[in-house]
Amino acid sequence: MSDAETSDEFEPVEVFPEAESGGMDLRSGADDCYKCSTCDSECPVAAVDDDFPGPKFQGPEQWRLKRKGDQDIDDSVMNCSNCMRCDSACPSDVPLSQMHNTARGTFVENRMEKFSREYVRNRILSNYGTLAWFGSKAPRLANAVMSSSVVQTINEKVMGITAEREFPEFAEQTFRAWWEERGGARVQSDEKRVAYFHGCYSNYNTPEVGKAMVRVFEEFGYEVMVPPQKCSGTPMFANGMLPDARRAAETNVAELSTAIEDGADVIASCTSCSLSLRQEYPELFDLEGIEDVSAHTYEALEYLRIHEDLSGALAESEVDSRKFAYHAPCHARNQGLAGQALELLEGVEGAEAEDVGDSCSGISGTYGWKTEKYDTSMKIGAEMFHHMEDAEPDAGMTECPTCAMQMEHGTGYEIRHPLQVVEDALLG
Amino acid sequence: MAIEDDVLVIGGGLAGATAAIAAARGGAAVRLVTYKENTLRNASGLIDVLGYHGSDEPIAEPFEAIPDLPDEHPYRKVGVDAVRESLALFDEITEDFYEGSHTETNALSPTYGGRVKPTSRYPASAAAGLASRLEETLLVGFETVTTFDAPLAAERLDSSVPFDVRGVTIPFPGDYRADARITRLAGALDADDVLDRQRRIGTREVLAARVAEHLGNAERVGFPAILGDHEPREVRESLESELGVPVFEVPMGPPSLPGMRLEDRLERALDEEGVRVEAGNPVVGYDEDDGRITAAYVDRGRRRVPYHAEQVVLATGGLVGKGIDSDREGVTEPVFDCHVPQSEDRYEWFHDEVFDDQPYARFGVRVDEDLRPLSSNGKPEFANLRATGAVLGDYDLAREKSGSGVSLSTGLVAGRRASEDLQHNE
Ligand SMILES: Cc1cc2nc3c(=O)[nH]c(=O)nc-3n(C[C@H](O)[C@H](O)[C@H](O)COP(=O)(O)OP(=O)(O)OC[C@H]3O[C@@H](n4cnc5c(N)ncnc54)[C@H](O)[C@@H]3O)c2cc1C
Ligand code: SF4
Ligand code: SF4
Numbered sequence: 001m002s003d004a005e006t007s008d009e010f011e012p013v014e015v016f017p018e019a020e021s022g023g024m025d026l027r028s029g030a031d032d033c034y035k036c037s038t039c040d041s042e043c044p045v046a047a048v049d050d051d052f053p054g055p056k057f058q059g060p061e062q063w064r065l066k067r068k069g070d071q072d073i074d075d076s077v078m079n080c081s082n083c084m085r086c087d088s089a090c091p092s093d094v095p096l097s098q099m100h101n102t103a104r105g106t107f108v109e110n111r112m113e114k115f116s117r118e119y120v121r122n123r124i125l126s127n128y129g130t131l132a133w134f135g136s137k138a139p140r141l142a143n144a145v146m147s148s149s150v151v152q153t154i155n156e157k158v159m160g161i162t163a164e165r166e167f168p169e170f171a172e173q174t175f176r177a178w179w180e181e182r183g184g185a186r187v188q189s190d191e192k193r194v195a196y197f198h199g200c201y202s203n204y205n206t207p208e209v210g211k212a213m214v215r216v217f218e219e220f221g222y223e224v225m226v227p228p229q230k231c232s233g234t235p236m237f238a239n240g241m242l243p244d245a246r247r248a249a250e251t252n253v254a255e256l257s258t259a260i261e262d263g264a265d266v267i268a269s270c271t272s273c274s275l276s277l278r279q280e281y282p283e284l285f286d287l288e289g290i291e292d293v294s295a296h297t298y299e300a301l302e303y304l305r306i307h308e309d310l311s312g313a314l315a316e317s318e319v320d321s322r323k324f325a326y327h328a329p330c331h332a333r334n335q336g337l338a339g340q341a342l343e344l345l346e347g348v349e350g351a352e353a354e355d356v357g358d359s360c361s362g363i364s365g366t367y368g369w370k371t372e373k374y375d376t377s378m379k380i381g382a383e384m385f386h387h388m389e390d391a392e393p394d395a396g397m398t399e400c401p402t403c404a405m406q407m408e409h410g411t412g413y414e415i416r417h418p419l420q421v422v423e424d425a426l427l428g
Numbered sequence: 429m430a431i432e433d434d435v436l437v438i439g440g441g442l443a444g445a446t447a448a449i450a451a452a453r454g455g456a457a458v459r460l461v462t463y464k465e466n467t468l469r470n471a472s473g474l475i476d477v478l479g480y481h482g483s484d485e486p487i488a489e490p491f492e493a494i495p496d497l498p499d500e501h502p503y504r505k506v507g508v509d510a511v512r513e514s515l516a517l518f519d520e521i522t523e524d525f526y527e528g529s530h531t532e533t534n535a536l537s538p539t540y541g542g543r544v545k546p547t548s549r550y551p552a553s554a555a556a557g558l559a560s561r562l563e564e565t566l567l568v569g570f571e572t573v574t575t576f577d578a579p580l581a582a583e584r585l586d587s588s589v590p591f592d593v594r595g596v597t598i599p600f601p602g603d604y605r606a607d608a609r610i611t612r613l614a615g616a617l618d619a620d621d622v623l624d625r626q627r628r629i630g631t632r633e634v635l636a637a638r639v640a641e642h643l644g645n646a647e648r649v650g651f652p653a654i655l656g657d658h659e660p661r662e663v664r665e666s667l668e669s670e671l672g673v674p675v676f677e678v679p680m681g682p683p684s685l686p687g688m689r690l691e692d693r694l695e696r697a698l699d700e701e702g703v704r705v706e707a708g709n710p711v712v713g714y715d716e717d718d719g720r721i722t723a724a725y726v727d728r729g730r731r732r733v734p735y736h737a738e739q740v741v742l743a744t745g746g747l748v749g750k751g752i753d754s755d756r757e758g759v760t761e762p763v764f765d766c767h768v769p770q771s772e773d774r775y776e777w778f779h780d781e782v783f784d785d786q787p788y789a790r791f792g793v794r795v796d797e798d799l800r801p802l803s804s805n806g807k808p809e810f811a812n813l814r815a816t817g818a819v820l821g822d823y824d825l826a827r828e829k830s831g832s833g834v835s836l837s838t839g840l841v842a843g844r845r846a847s848e849d850l851q852h853n854e
Contacts, residue, residue, distance in 0.1 A: 038465050041611050041683040050605055050612060088708050091464045091749065278729040295730035305430050306733055336461075336708035336728060343704055355699075 029095045033060035039086035039096055044360035045079060048379040052079045055086035059099040073107040079373075080104070081364035082238035083330040084275070098283040101237045108240030121160045125366040126235040127244060132170065132204035139170035162374040165409060168205045168401075175207035179214075179226050189223040194303070195259035195266050196226050197252070199273040201401035212423035213269045213300050219426055220308050225264055227255040232273040234331075235366045237280055249285050252277070256296075257289035266297040269419055271332040271399045272365065274299045278335070299337055299399070300419055301344065310422075311347050317425035318349040324416070325356045325393035327384055327407060329400035330364075341397065341418040348425045353397065356387035361398075363406035378410070385410040397421065433459040433704070435846045436724055436737035438711045438763065439751065441466030442832055443817020444743030445694040446514065446839030447846070449521070451741070452701035454847025460703055461726055461735065463710040466691070467749050467818070471831070472679035473653070473686025474537055475518065475526070475549035477511065478503070479829025486546040490833070491532050500822040502834045505797055506841045514836035518549065521697045522690070527555045536560060540576045540652065540680050542584030546829060550679075551686045553660050557650050557676035559589050566646035567595040567678070568639055572608055575681060576652035596642045601634035614657040614685055620666075632663060636670030646673065653677040653685050660689065711735075711744075711763050720812045721764070739812050739846035742766075742793075742801070743839065746818030746825075752792055759791050761819065766793045766801040766809050769821060792821030799842045812849070814842040 033056065040046055040054040058077050065071045077100060086096040112119050124131065135142035145151055146167035156163040173181075175198050194217055202210040214224050229252050236245035256266050256277070268274040277297040282290050304310040324345070328338035338358075345353040362380030367373050388396060388411045396407045396415040404415040435451040437444045440462025448460045478490035478497075487493045494503045494511065503511060519529045526549045528535055534546035536559040544559045557565070565585070569578030582595030600613055602623055620630035639649060649667075655677050656663035667675045679686055698705055712727040715734065723734040744751030744763060753762045759770050768791060793801040793815050800808035801815045816838035818825065825831035 036470055036682045037609070038469050038683055040609050041469065041688065042465070046609060047611060047615060050608060053605075053607075054609065089465050091467070093464070093750075282730075291730065297729075298731075302728075307430065309430060311430075334708055336706050336726070338708070339704060339706055 029099065030060040030063040032092045033090075033094045034092055036091065038091060039089045039094075042085045042089035044083060044085065044362065044380045045081055045376065049079065049376050052076055055080070055096050055100070058103065059086070059096040060094055062103060063099060072111060073103050075107065075111070077103045077107055078240070079376075081360075081367040081373075082234075083360050083364050084334050085330050085360065088334050095283070097280075101240075101242075101280065101284055104237075104240035105242035106240075109242075112240075117158075117160055121370070122239040122366070123241060123244075124159070125161070125369055126239040126241045127231070128235055128366070129200040129204075129231040132200055135170040136174050136204050139172055143167075143169050156371060160371045161369055162371045164374055165369060165405070168201075168405060170204055171207050173207065175203045175210035176226065178207055178211065184226070185218075185224050187218045187221060187223050189221060190263065192220075192222045193262065193264040194222050194224055195256060195264040196224055197229060197232070197256070197266055197268040197273055197277065197297070198226070199229075199268065199270045200231050202269055206401060206417070209269050209417045209419055212417065212419040213267070215427055216304070216419060216423050217267075217300075220304065220313075225259050225262070227259050229255055232268075232270070232276040233280065234272040234276045237276070237284070238365055238367065242284065246285055249281055249290075250287060253281065253287045253289050253293050256293045260289075260292055260296050264296075265303065266293065267300045267303050268297065269300050269399070269417065270401060271299055271329050271335065271337065272402075274302075275331040275335055299332070299335065301340055301422065302335075302337055305340065305344070311344060314344055314422070314425055315347040319351050319421065319424045321350045321352075322394045323352040323354070323391075324395055324397040324421070325388045325391040325413070326353045326418075327356050327361055327388075327396065327398045327403055328358070329398055329403045330360050332399055333358075337399075341399070344418070345421065348421075351421060351425065354391045354393065356384055356391060359383040359387075361400075361403040361406040363402045363409075365402050368402070368406060377406070381406050381410050388413065431459075431733070432736040433457045434737060434850050435459070435739045435741065435843070436461065436735055437703075437741045437743060437843070438462070438724065439466075439743035439745060439749070439817070439819070440705065440707060441743060441745055441749060441817060441835065442468060442694070443745075443819075443835035443839040444741070445698055446517065446836050447741045447743055447814075447816050447843035448703045449517070449697055449701050450840045450843030451739075451847040452703050452843075454844055454850075456739075456847040456850055458701075458703045458843075459706065459735065459737070460698065461706045461709070461711060461724075463708070463744075463750070467745060468687040468691045468694075469684055470682040470748070471684060471687050472539070472681070473551050473684055473690055474545065474547040474554070474679050475515075475528075475832040475836070476546070476829040477515070477534075477548040477833030479534065479546035481828060486534065486536070486544075488533055488546075490534055490546075490548060498822070500794065502795075502820050502823050502838050503830070505795060505799065506837050510841050511833060511837040514840040515548065515833075517840060518836055522549075522693055525552055525689070525693060526550065527552050538581070538585055538650065538678055540581060540678050542581035544585070544588065548833065551677070551689070553653070553655060553664055553677040553686065554679060555676065556648050556674035557678060561648070562591045563647035563674075564591055564645055565593045565648055565650060566639075566642060566644070567593065567650045568642070569595065569597045569652060570600040570613070571597055572600055572604065572606055573610060573613070573652050573654065576678065581678070594642075594644070594646065598638045598642075601631050601638065609683075610652070610654045610680075610685065611657055611683065614654045617654070617663045618656045618659045632666045633670060636667050639667075640671060643671065643673070648674045648676060650676050650678050653680045657685060657688070660685075714764060716810070719810060721810050724763075739849055740810075740814070741842045741846055742813060742815040742819055743817045743835075743842075744819050746792060749818055751817075751819035754791070761793050761801075764801070764809065764813060766813075766815070767804045768792065769794055769804075790821050790824050792819055794821050798845060799838060814846060816842040
């Protein structure tokens with residue numbers, strides 16, 4: 001029997017007991033704020049951007065203002081990167097990121113010109129999956145086009161997408177194509193089953209992470225399912241594209257619910273994906289089965305730690321001697337998973353891992369891709385870059401694909417996913 | 429049973445960190461799980477052991493006063509020696525970052541409200557400000573930092589200390605929004621942001637020049653505690669060399685940079701002792717077998733994950749840290765539902781005068797000599813659970829000025845005993 005207990009009775013999201021028609025009432029959440037400013041002192045954007053009024057204003061204060069009159073949402077909410085650090089800081093449990101997500105949605109809907117360059121750019125960036133889908137059809141061509149200086153200049157000048165960054169390469173073969181070619185699951189089991197939520201990035205850009213996840217889980221005797229799926233919605237929340245996010249959520253919740261009915265738990269290799277399914281979905285949408293999906297979703301290593309003797313298995317393993325500089329993504333922190341990868345690697349002979357500190361990497365998904373946000377993003381990341389350089393690792397390590405991009409961009413190191421390291425250790 | 433340790437500490441404030449370090453030093457494999465940020469960010473960063481008891485006169489010798497405290501007081505449970513030892517542990521962890529270990533006598537530190545407060549350990553950055561140094565003092569406030577009104581604080585201080593105190597308010601150098609966060613200003617001092625490119629003058633130099641205009645005969649200068657986030661010593665030293673007099677920080681309320689700096693030190697110490705720290709999710713329940721806790725459940729979103737341990741330390745804080753909950757029905761300890769002594773009649777929870785000895789301030793779990801929470805019949809609730817810090821009742825940290833001392837000493841004892849009990853079981 002599973003050692004983890006999933007509570008059967010779900011309490012609806014209690015932060016808005018008085019949900020009003022057409023919108024959520026965040027008053028009780030706002031009332032819990034006692035203005036201690038802890039959230040402000042944890043906000044990485046506020047730390048480097050003097051014009052950003054910080055989470056306390058974006059959350060409870062803006063809500064109070066808005067309720068008083070017809071006060072518009074302040075445009076500064078678009079400068080929040082949705083790192084959700086303020087959430088984990090607040091001693092009084094104020095649902096800050098939920099307030100920000102909702103406010104951003106309202107702002108984009110009511111105040112953003114739908115033909116403006118910013119809107120179009122944000123829409124494209126937040127629908128990265130669609131872009132990647134095209135890219136995956138002819139990866140070599142797409143890679144060549146995206147890295148050409150002409151396209152980069154157009155991106156920069158016309159779209160407002162920074163030319164400072166290298167566009168991530170599309171894989172020759174997507175994870176899903178590999179999965180099909182392989183003939184799907186190699187382990188069948190009625191008792192141990194997981195549905196893999198691979199997300200866009202490990203499907204189109206880093207299928208090796210998805211493959212590592214499959215091999216590791218099969219090693220532990222799990223039947224892996226790969227249900228149809230859309231983007232988790234993370235970039236959409238961050239850009240206030242709530243209707244897009246809702247559409248994606250409808251598909252994901254329906255498909256994952258079916259898998260759960262078939263006896264599977266949902267696992268993700270990207271910490272933003274797991275956070276989105278777990279926390280943001282039920283906070284923002286009211287869909288049939290959403291609570292169930294939330295309750296059954298885990299990050300991949302978290303799942304093995306709870307259900308298997310993963311550290312025991314790793315204690316008997318060995319890897320070629322290698323030192324990693326580990327960065328815990330904000331969204332891993334938020335789920336209480338920040339120390340997990342380091343703890344696991346402690347037991348692996350040959351692997352050495354050093355934490356590069358608790359600063360935010362600064363890229364926050366699409367945030368650091370925007371021309372006007374690029375400098376802020378790099379300023380936030382500076383602390384992490386310094387720590388990485390001090391650590392002199394053989395490679396970097398993190399769970400989040402965009403944090404990995406930022407780590408590589410700022411330091412030049414190759415970056416691995418902990419699942420890949422675990423795969424090396426267990427399967428050689 | 430995937431997640432298993434010898435000792436599980438619940439709560440990552442001063443009490444939980446001390447307990448975890450003490451248990452790890454006793455040889456235990458320790459895990460610390462904590463929910464949100466602890467109260468160090470709100471606290472001043474001063475380490476108070478005992479400032480007042482029974483009267484408005486500050487206590488000079490806290491260790492001598494401890495035996496006079498009531499029997500139920502946490503200090504009486506752990507004993508004076510444990511309080512001393514816990515401070516020694518604190519001194520070791522904080523190294524040159526804190527001062528005050530040279531004496532058992534309380535120091536008097538100025539507060540941002542313009543009073544002096546008895547305390548046992550103070551950040552090195554506050555050292556030059558102590559009232560025992562009879563030096564003429566200039567307090568400097570910033571227009572945008574409204575939580576510190578330097579002229580007012582100076583006026584109040586001046587009337588209660590035997591040296592002259594003046595206060596001025598100046599603009600912070602550089603171009604900041606009117607309500608810029610203090611972390612932002614501290615960061616500008618850390619980085620010494622260049623303000624005049626041609627003459628290559630940085631923030632620190634401009635600040636010193638503005639202060640110098642008001643220096644007069646002052647023999648030291650005090651600022652609100654915003655002198656650097658990561659490099660406080662460097663910032664202070666460069667201001668001192670520009671001004672030619674000692675510079676100090678006046679401890680501030682939330683968000684407190686000295687508190688945050690202390691937090692960093694504690695994190696590092698936990699790491700060095702090999703304590704596994706997990707932050708972000710609360711403990712919400714437990715399994716019990718024959719009077720012992722066998723697992724504590726961590727709430728990860730909509731699922732509960734069991735954490736197994738032989739010994740458990742509860743360090744979840746008081747009403748502010750959410751270790752103690754209150755509603756119309758009563759006052760409770762929400763994790764293990766430990767008994768919290770309270771009057772049946774809610775009207776007896778508080779007295780009319782705010783500064784009276786308030787019963788609610790003493791709310792918390794009651795423990796035995798071994799720091800085990802006691803149920804209403806006076807028996808330990810669980811054989812392997814100890815409680816420490818602000819979750820404890822029977823003391824009034826705000827009135828006594830004893831918060832940090834109680835957290836440190838009960839944390840030390842709880843952590844030690846938890847690791848000793850493991851050895852007994854072997
Ligand atoms: C505004 C303020 C000012 C203060 N000023 C001073 C001062 O000047 N000098 C002084 O000596 N003392 C001061 N104190 C008191 C001092 O900070 C505290 O007494 C002491 O630090 C409390 O430490 P603690 O570890 O017991 O609790 P806390 O610091 O409250 O830590 C408790 C931790 O437990 C976590 N937690 C709570 N519930 C759970 C759960 N269910 N599961 C997991 N984790 C949980 C919380 O998130 C928190 O991180 C002040 C306190 C406050 C509030
Ligand atoms: S941390 Fe929470 S209580 Fe404190 S100011 Fe921010 S929202 Fe308010
Ligand atoms: S989500 Fe991150 S960037 Fe946005 S307000 Fe909160 S801490 Fe700041």
